[in-house]
Amino acid sequence: MKLLRKLFQLIAILVLILIVVVLIYSAPSLWRKIYTYPKLEKERNELHAKYKKPSNYIQQTDYKGVLHAHSYWSHDSRGILKEILPAAKKAELDFIFLSDHARYQLDSFPRGYHSIYDNIIIESGTEKSGLMVSPMKSVTLNWDQPKDSLIKQITQSGGLVLYVHTEEKHEWDNPDYQAMEIYNIHTDFLDEEDDLMPFVVNSVINGHKYKHWGMREIFDEQKIILARWDSINQFKKVVGMAASDAHNNQNIRARYTKEGMVEWVGPNAKTISIVEPGWKEKLLLTEPDETGWAFKFELDTYFHSFNFVNTHVFCDSLSNINIKDNLVAGHAFIAFESLANAKGFQYFSTDTKQEVNAIMGDSIQVGSVNTLKAVSPFPVRFELIRNGEVIDVADNLYTYEYKGEVRPGNYRLEAYINLKGEQIPWVYTNPIYVYRNDQY
Ligand SMILES: [Zn+2]
Incomplete structure (x- = not known):
């Protein structure tokens, strides 16, 4: 009897220790569930209630989309249209x-998904060797040639070349690439990768209702990358864009194979095992959903990646060529959309008659700029940055006008929203390039 009592005591202590360990691990996420995220949700709703549709100053329409995303064609994604669309x-x-x-190495286009599906343009492209390329035509690229000549070949025949993963080394002085990532979700995630546990625990506890805030936990301002972009722009125009780097592949999923087996698929879309359905499968698997999965635990769904950060491009009308041409022209800004939808945000310069004479991405003579102006659908903090230096800050405004003297230089805007008493970056525009009267 005594022995049995001792055994029970030991088990009770072990269970208690286990509960304490689980609580310690999950405490930060539980706190977020009951306090932080509901508060953020409330503050975000209050911000959304302040929406005021800005007047249209820029003639072209703002089209928003995702650059840099992966589908089943990539070795590390299983993404199909039924999930993507x-x-x-x-x-x-x-x-x-x-x-x-x-x-x-011989890479032919178009391939994979490449068309207009339900009014959404999907353009095929490749990520390789630090580049993202969209040739925009039927062509076979040879990745064995020197990178410089490949970039030249693509851009000179109407295609798009972006530098991706800009935290890594690139040939920054290459004359032909057109744009670079100034934000990439995966780049931002790198400093979290060594200690994934808190992120996973948070996803288990908050993944259903607050996945958008869970993903925001990774956010850090990419100051080094932004500084690099500013410095490059002083000798060469390089457009800033955002990358979702969506893969929908940080998951545990299972599906039935044609042979009646069950394939378990883990992170990076790798097969973990193909097994006969056993007790585990009977317990966990349901009827396959319309995408074929019978079990899903997903961290980076397409929606949450697509809704995290977007690139907005101003075009006369929506076509793949117009998006590409206006992106290359810099008629674009990036926005963290899970905070607030940025459609309506505009940044431009006006002449003495208050007429718009240049928009983000354009070059304009110094004498022609009367005012640098911006409008936002929500009240924000505007920060005007000239050649990498913040030269003006204005808080809690829908409309911003720069009152100082406009000298030659590159002027870009950052817009911040206030959540939890913190100023959080929401929009980064491309610069307006103001040049001296005797230049060009
Ligand atoms: Zn990628």
Whole structure:
């Protein structure tokens, strides 16, 4: 009897220790569930209630979309249209420029998804060797040639070349690349990767209702990358864009194979095992959903990646060529959309008659700029940055006008929203390039 009592005591102590360990691990996420995220949700709703539709100063329409995303064509994604399209619709995207990992050194286009699906443009492209390329035509690229000549070949025949993963080394003085990532979700995630546990625990506890805030936990301002972008722009025009780097691959999923087996798929879309359905499968698997999965635990769904950060491009009308041309022209800004939808945000210069004479991405003579102006659908903090230096800050405004003297230089805007008493970056525009009267 005594022995049995001792055994019970030991088990009770072990259970208690286990509960304490679980509580310690989950305490931060539980706190977020009961306090932080409901508060953020409330503050975000209060911000959304302040929406005021800005007047249209810029003639072209703002189309928003995702650059740099992966589908089944990539070795590390299983993404199919049935998953991609509903997510894109929910995120209100107009376009997706894919960046699938090339399968061969000879890389032919178009391939994979490449068309207009339910009014959403999907353009095929490749991510390889630090580049994302969209040739915009039927062509076979040879990745064995020197990178410089490949970039030149693509851009000179009407295609798009972006530098991706800009935390890594690139040939910054290459004359032909057109744009670079100034934000990439995966780049931002790198400093979290060493200690994934808190992120996973938070996803288990808050993944259903507050996944958008859970993903925001990774956010850090990419100050080094932004500083690099500013410095490059002083000798060469390089457009800033945002990358979702969506893969929908940080998951545990299972599906039935044609042979009646069960394939378990883990992180990076790798097969963990193919097994006969056993007790585990009977317990966990349900009827396959319309995308074929019978079990899903997903961290980075397409929707949450698509809705995290977007690139807005101003075009006369929506077509893949217009998106590409206006992106290359810099008629674009990026916005963290899970905070607030940025459609309506505009940044431009006006002449003495208050007429718009240049928009973000344009070059304009110094004498022609009367005012640098911006409008926002929500009250924000505007920060005007000239050649990498903040030269003006204005708080809690829908409309911003720079009162100082406009000298030659590159002027870009950052807009911040206030949540939890903190100023959080929401919009980064491309610069307006103001040049001296005797230049060009
Ligand atoms: Zn990628």
